[in-house]
Amino acid sequence: MTKDISLKAACADSFYYPQEWKPSRGSLDHFQRKRGFEHHFGKERTKNLSKGVLLIRFEMPFTVQCVRCGLYIHQGTRYNADKKKVGMYFSTPLYEFSMHCGNIVSPENSANGRAHCNQRLVIRTDPKNDDYELAEGLRRKVETWDNKDSETLELVDPETRRRMQADPMFRVEKTVRDMQQERNHKERLSDLQDLQAEREDTYGWNCVLRKAHRTRRKEEQRQEEEERRRGKPNFGVPLAPACEEDSLQAKSVEYKTDHDKMEVSVRRSSLMAQPVLEQGFHKKATRVAALVAKRKRLQQSSRMERCRKRVS
Numbered sequence: 485m486t487k488d489i490s491l492k493a494a495c496a497d498s499f500y501y502p503q504e505w506k507p508s509r510g511s512l513d514h515f516q517r518k519r520g521f522e523h524h525f526g527k528e529r530t531k532n533l534s535k536g537v538l539l540i541r542f543e544m545p546f547t548v549q550c551v552r553c554g555l556y557i558h559q560g561t562r563y564n565a566d567k568k569k570v571g572m573y574f575s576t577p578l579y580e581f582s583m584h585c586g587n588i589v590s591p592e593n594s595a596n597g598r599a600h601c602n603q604r605l606v607i608r609t610d611p612k613n614d615d616y617e618l619a620e621g622l623r624r625k626v627e628t629w630d631n632k633d634s635e636t637l638e639l640v641d642p643e644t645r646r647r648m649q650a651d652p653m654f655r656v657e658k659t660v661r662d663m664q665q666e667r668n669h670k671e672r673l674s675d676l677q678d679l680q681a682e683r684e685d686t687y688g689w690n691c692v693l694r695k696a697h698r699t700r701r702k703e704e705q706r707q708e709e710e711e712r713r714r715g716k717p718n719f720g721v722p723l724a725p726a727c728e729e730d731s732l733q734a735k736s737v738e739y740k741t742d743h744d745k746m747e748v749s750v751r752r753s754s755l756m757a758q759p760v761l762e763q764g765f766h767k768k769a770t771r772v773a774a775l776v777a778k779r780k781r782l783q784q785s786s787r788m789e790r791c792r793k794r795v796s
């Protein structure tokens with residue numbers, strides 16, 4: 485794509501004569517236009533030639549922003565631009581390219597109250613710095629990134645690059661040194677690979693791994709068996725592992741059972757649970773009498789119990 489654009493730009497400059505063109509095939513403009521290249525300005529191209537202005541297709545060399553409407557004009561965007569020679573830097577001519585921003589905006593924001601922004605954009609070549617100078621209506625979009633973030637190689641730091649440009653001897657030395665370093669790195673890497681291959685013991689590693697796996701599997705099986713024997717727990721709360729402190733605390737507590745009292749309460753509850761009336765009249769009567777007697781005895785015994793406790 486870029487190649488095509490560059491070729492188109494070269495064709496637009498009219499310094500390029502394609503191999504297929506012959507004078508018998510008409511003018512170069514006519515020929516190129518028929519091939520679909522954008523050299524279609526015709527008479528417009530040289531309209532202001534008397535003022536030293538040639539109409540060309542200009543391609544934005546880097547991403548810039550229009551100062552009026554704030555539109556980002558990306559690298560490779562093409563414009564019809566007036567090309568004009570504005571000076572010399574030693575033997576190199578300085579060119580100025582002027583064009584107009586074509587972004588559609590509201591008339592209040594437009595430079596001349598029209599539908600388009602129409603801000604005049606002027607760029608000059610700057611051979612001194614190998615760059616372009618943004619003369620009017622544009623500001624450069626500064627794109628900075630860290631080589632580590634973009635995961636690319638940092639070739640040389642700016643200071644070294646400057647010294648390499650300034651001092652040919654330093655450049656040669658640095659190149660030779662880098663080559664030597666690279667050779668050393670390669671030799672070291674191959675030595676390390678050999679060493680690793682020599683010391684590699686796949687059988688031993690395999691044995692160790694298999695043994696470790698076997699032990700772990702046996703342990704897992706033992707735990708599963710243990711759980712299976714123990715059965716399901718009675719409640720869903722997982723138990724914390726036993727600890728020394730808890731067992732000591734549990735041992736320190738002593739429970740004492742009052743067996744006499746328990747016996748009395750058991751007897752009383754069993755009697756209370758018995759049905760008071762039974763089938764058959766005489767049976768009933770004897771039963772009631774017996775119950776009354778029992779209750780009396782119980783009441784007496786419980787009273788005596790209480791007295792004994794009070795005394796003791």
Ligand SMILES: [Zn+2]
Binds near residue numbers: 550553585601602
């Ligand atoms: Zn604009």
